[in-house]
Amino acid sequence: MTKTISLALAALLATAGSASAQEKFTFALNWFAVGDHAAYWVALDKGYYKAKGLDVTLENSKGSGDSIAKVDTGRADAGLADAAVVIASVGRGTTIKTVGMVFDKTPLNIFSLKSSPLTKPKDLEGKTLGAPPGDSQRQMFPAFAKVNGIDASKVAWVNIEPAAKIAAVAEKRMDGVGDYSTGLPLYEKAAGKGNVVMMPWADFGFDMYSMSIIAGAKTMKERPAVLKAFLEASYMGWRDVMADPKGSMEIFKKRVPEVDVEVMTPNMMIGLGLMKTERYEKNGIGWIDDKKMCESVDLVNAYMGLPKKVECKDVYTTEFFTKVAM
Secondary structure (H helix, E strand, O other), rough: OHHHHHHHHHHHHHHHHHHHEEEEEEEEEOOOHHHHHHHOOOOHHOOHHHHEEEEEEEEEEOOOHHHHHHHHOOOOOOEEEEEEHHHHHHHHOOOOOOEOOOOOOOOEEEEEEEEOOOOEEEHHHHOOOOOOOOOOOHHHHHHHHHHOOHHHHHOOEEEOHHHHHHHHOOOOOEEEEEOHHHHHHHHHHHOOOEEEEEEEHHOOOOHHHHHHEOOOOHHHHHHHHHHHHHHHHHHHHHHHHHHHHHHHHHHHHHHOOOOOHHHHHHHHHHHHHHOHHHHHHHOOOOOOOOOHHHHHHHHHHOOOOOOOOOOOHHOOOOOOOOOOOO
16 A cells, blocks of 8 residues: 555646746747747647646747748747748758748738739839748749749839838838738828738739748757657637637737737738638648648749759758647
């Protein structure tokens, strides 16, 4: 009897010890907290990370290039970044890979004002557009131009900071800017509801992969189980956001008080529209389609002027993916 009690006590202490030994895990967002990120705070708040033994820290970044740098140098265990920028970085020597997707449909887009709308690709000829040099829309524009018969030499790009995009449109400093379609509510807040026009690239024959979850070689090699657990818990968060957007936004606001619910709710809903696809319905949230990924790599190889050709197999892996149904 005493032996049985001792064994039970030992098992209880072991369980308590493992529960308290949470694995620290830093996740680099691609920007400051926006609706695209609500799922990670939902996963935190509902204890999905904790239940898998993870102590997750969510960290802001200044674009995909910044989050990639953090992951590649080990300052973050995983992160968010645009697929085009990820693929290009591999061509320039990073050791990161995409381990899961966020948006299944691309948010690549051009914003303009209703007073001088850019509604179709040929409208861009003779116009001035703004974006940072490393911006995914700007980087992939030659491919978009070729697909749609645009004379790229007739489109002028101006260097602007990411934070200056909205004002550039609202204050008519330029004809349009490249930015994710999920940003519409932010542009409408500045220019007035109904005054902003979108040109979603997916509507014009261009639907390469975009927002993805990345990991570095060190994390993939040394902490595979931790990475797999993080991905599954994150997609559980996305599942809950899809099922209850309003409740999820309440959690997001509680966790990140500076969030503007009026703006970020529609921002989040646009993002969900990019995720509710047949691919995710069939294979689970975040599934990477081999054909679409390799076609995305081909586009980057063809149009982004990389120092060497990137092989599709070097860009992504599905070995850490666990199916989480929508």
